Amino acid sequence: MEPSLHPGDYVLVNRWAYRRREPEAGDIVVLKDPGAPGEFLVKRVMSGDRLTGLFVLGDNEAHSRDSRQFGMVPMHLIVGKVRLHTKP
Amino acid sequence: MSVAHKLLRALDRVRPAPVAYAHCDIPCGIYDPHHAQLAAHTVIRMVDLIGQLEKPGPNAAPEQKQEYHNKLTRYIATKEQHAEIYKNEIRILYGDYFKPEHLQAFPTLHDTVWKALKAGSKGRQEINPAAAEDMLKLANEIAEAFWKTKNIATYKAKAPYPTARETVYPKLG
Numbered sequence: 001m002e003p004s005l006h007p008g009d010y011v012l013v014n015r016w017a018y019r020r021r022e023p024e025a026g027d028i029v030v031l032k033d034p035g036a037p038g039e040f041l042v043k044r045v046m047s048g049d050r051l052t053g054l055f056v057l058g059d060n061e062a063h064s065r066d067s068r069q070f071g072m073v074p075m076h077l078i079v080g081k082v083r084l085h086t087k088p
Numbered sequence: 089m090s091v092a093h094k095l096l097r098a099l100d101r102v103r104p105a106p107v108a109y110a111h112c113d114i115p116c117g118i119y120d121p122h123h124a125q126l127a128a129h130t131v132i133r134m135v136d137l138i139g140q141l142e143k144p145g146p147n148a149a150p151e152q153k154q155e156y157h158n159k160l161t162r163y164i165a166t167k168e169q170h171a172e173i174y175k176n177e178i179r180i181l182y183g184d185y186f187k188p189e190h191l192q193a194f195p196t197l198h199d200t201v202w203k204a205l206k207a208g209s210k211g212r213q214e215i216n217p218a219a220a221e222d223m224l225k226l227a228n229e230i231a232e233a234f235w236k237t238k239n240i241a242t243y244k245a246k247a248p249y250p251t252a253r254e255t256v257y258p259k260l261g
């Protein structure tokens with residue numbers, strides 16, 4: 001996600017962000033990696049909604065595995081929305 | 089360092105938080121230029137097949153026209169897809185595999201990759217036999233450099249596909 005996020009940054013995630021609200025394009029979300037159980041990814045929402053799932057991309061597109069590879073992410077894999085992130 | 093970061097770092101030490109990966113290319117070490125070479129063969133083959141396709145005349149039956157359009161569309165779709173695979177594979181080798189020391193040994197690599205990507209775009213956009221041939225030629229050059237970085241010798245042989253173009257292979261075993 002460089003340049004938005006860098007290795008070693010902390011992110012605080014709101015797990016309840018999408019209980020009543022639709023995700024918006026531009027939101028940064030943490031999701032369960034559809035290709036690697038137990039791993040988490042952090043990506044930016046491009047489009048989608050709670051019914052169909054989200055299309056997510058990494059900011060550093062050339063080096064990101066994202067919806068271009070694994071397709072739409074169903075909502076049960078979305079952990080939550082990044083509310084705050086801090087840099088070392 | 090911000091106060092918030094110090095606080096979160098302290099919390100992380102007490103109760104470690106899971107890691108979320110932003111860059112998710114796992115440095116697996118598994119790379120091979122063969123995918124790009126294979127995709128170039130496919131683009132050459134599709135250009136050949138498009139060229140061989142008999143165009144229906146003005147008095148052709150609707151079924152004949154439909155058959156022509158179906159075949160043409162399928163060839164074009166395959167050409168598009170494999171030209172994009174080619175570009176992606178070249179980008180992976182360039183961005184993830186090749187290191188600065190490789191570039192010192194192969195100073196023309198930047199230029200070769202740039203030309204390969206341009207040829208890939210042209211091969212995708214146009215029905216262009218020369219661009220398709222360039223895609224394979226440049227993929228072969230990249231393959232030669234790639235295998236040299238691994239101290240694996242290469243040889244050239246005609247590919248065992250209908251395209252039968254000269255292709256660079258590693259001498260393994």
